[in-house]
Amino acid sequence: xxxxxxxxxxxxxxxxxxxxxxxxxxxxxLLIITFVYYLPTRFLQQSGLVExxxxxxxxxxxxxxxxxxxxxxxxxxxxRGSQMMDxxxxxxxxxxxxxxxxxYREEGDVKDGLVVNLNISPVPYNVGVSLSVDFFVxxxxxxxxxxxxxxQIEHTKLMHVVGLRSDMNEFFHIHPEFLADDPSIFNIxxxxxxxxxxxxxxxxxxxxxxxxxGHPEVSINGAGTREDKKVSxxxxxxxxxxxxxxxxxDTVIKEREVELSFDIHTLTGREVEVEPYLDADMxxxxxxxxxxxxLHTHPEGTGHSHSQAPRLPNPxxxxxxxxxxxxxxxxxxxxxATDEHQTTASDDEVISFHVTFPEIxxxxxxxxxxxxxxxxxxDEAITAEFWIQxxxxxxxxxxQWWFLLAISAILIAGLSWVVNKYLKVKPEDVQxxx
Ligand SMILES: [Cu+2]
Numbered sequence: 001x002x003x004x005x006x007x008x009x010x011x012x013x014x015x016x017x018x019x020x021x022x023x024x025x026x027x028x029x030l031l032i033i034t035f036v037y038y039l040p041t042r043f044l045q046q047s048g049l050v051e052x053x054x055x056x057x058x059x060x061x062x063x064x065x066x067x068x069x070x071x072x073x074x075x076x077x078x079x080r081g082s083q084m085m086d087x088x089x090x091x092x093x094x095x096x097x098x099x100x101x102x103x104y105r106e107e108g109d110v111k112d113g114l115v116v117n118l119n120i121s122p123v124p125y126n127v128g129v130s131l132s133v134d135f136f137v138x139x140x141x142x143x144x145x146x147x148x149x150x151x152q153i154e155h156t157k158l159m160h161v162v163g164l165r166s167d168m169n170e171f172f173h174i175h176p177e178f179l180a181d182d183p184s185i186f187n188i189x190x191x192x193x194x195x196x197x198x199x200x201x202x203x204x205x206x207x208x209x210x211x212x213x214g215h216p217e218v219s220i221n222g223a224g225t226r227e228d229k230k231v232s233x234x235x236x237x238x239x240x241x242x243x244x245x246x247x248x249x250d251t252v253i254k255e256r257e258v259e260l261s262f263d264i265h266t267l268t269g270r271e272v273e274v275e276p277y278l279d280a281d282m283x284x285x286x287x288x289x290x291x292x293x294x295l296h297t298h299p300e301g302t303g304h305s306h307s308q309a310p311r312l313p314n315p316x317x318x319x320x321x322x323x324x325x326x327x328x329x330x331x332x333x334x335x336x337a338t339d340e341h342q343t344t345a346s347d348d349e350v351i352s353f354h355v356t357f358p359e360i361x362x363x364x365x366x367x368x369x370x371x372x373x374x375x376x377x378x379d380e381a382i383t384a385e386f387w388i389q390x391x392x393x394x395x396x397x398x399x400q401w402w403f404l405l406a407i408s409a410i411l412i413a414g415l416s417w418v419v420n421k422y423l424k425v426k427p428e429d430v431q432x433x434x
């Protein structure tokens with residue numbers, strides 16, 4: 001009998017072998033789980049996501065949410081009021097300093113200076129009834145009327161008005177005209193076809209500054225659904241007889257400039273050229289789903305300049321709100337120059353905007369344009385709508401799949417080292433077999 005056997009009695013060795021055996025079983029099992037099940041599953045999920053993105057382009061709506069947000073909006077509105085006032089005071093100074101030319105405020109927050117007050121009659125407001133919608137341009141305090149001749153034309157109009165229902169549908173962009181007998185009041189007749197809560201924004205330009213005002217929401221009575229919110233992140237939409245695609249970053253991050261590029265085709269895939277709509281290739285309105293953010297912008301028209309207003313340093317932006325900044329460029333890009341939506345056409349015209357979203361949340365963009373030669377009144381356009389989710393920060397730089405792979409590799413290396421260190425077969429063990 002050798003010395004070794006005395007040091008390692010047979011029972012201890014058997015126990016050790018048993019333990020060794022089960023340890024190897026468990027370890028192999030973990031490896032099998034990782035490589036045979038977990039990683040392939042992750043991989044399939046990843047490629048599944050990619051497939052879904054492609055599915056988008058086939059106009060599949062892959063995300064739908066039914067949200068009733070009336071109540072939430074009410075509360076948010078109240079809480080917002082006081083805070084916005086403070087924010088505004090700070091922002092206003094910044095804007096002057098930075099030479100921005102537009103401001104955004106809620107009508108009710110204005111206690112001093114230029115404001116537009118909304119008045120709709122007759123009450124109650126019912127669907128299918130022609131309502132008289134008045135916008136009174138005045139200065140506070142004292143409600144001193146501001147006649148039209150003190151205002152400036154922007155994009156061919158003295159006043160621009162945008163409206164939207166609480167579900168972010170029923171978008172409208174209209175242009176009231178001032179009354180002959182009271183040039184401080186702009187009026188338009190409007191018949192609402194669907195009931196619900198509506199928010200209306202108006203903007204006027206005075207002393208080279210564009211002022212946009214959010215007006216208190218309006219409840220329209222009538223039979224039918226008051227809200228029908230459907231969120232889809234499809235990047236291709238069909239509107240009227242056109243398909244419009246919007247290309248942008250996969251992940252839109254707050255406070256980081258992002259490019260939104262729009263491409264218009266017929267249903268048969270032919271490139272569509274646009275004609276000027278209110279002196280721009282496209283008007284883009286971006287509104288946050290809680291109505292707290294409003295942005296209206298245009299790319300600079302390609303050569304056609306009809307605006308009587310003096311050109312601003314950055315004429316591309318009609319409205320820079322106190323919360324969202326944007327400027328747009330119309331870019332003619334040849335096919336292949338843009339990554340997402342190449343076509344076989346040799347002259348793929350893409351209309352691009354640069355937008356910085358100030359905070360996270362859900363936004364809806366309304367892109368308005370006039371296809372060349374379309375038979376529509378001159379201040380009407382086709383509207384394509386897209387949802388954008390704005391995120392806090394960029395996702396993990398390397399994809400999760402690669403991250404998991406790296407972790408697995410490190411674990412395997414570590415475990416191998418452990419196995420190697422503690423489970424080395426010693427010459428003594430071999431001798432025992434004799
Ligand atoms: Cu307008």
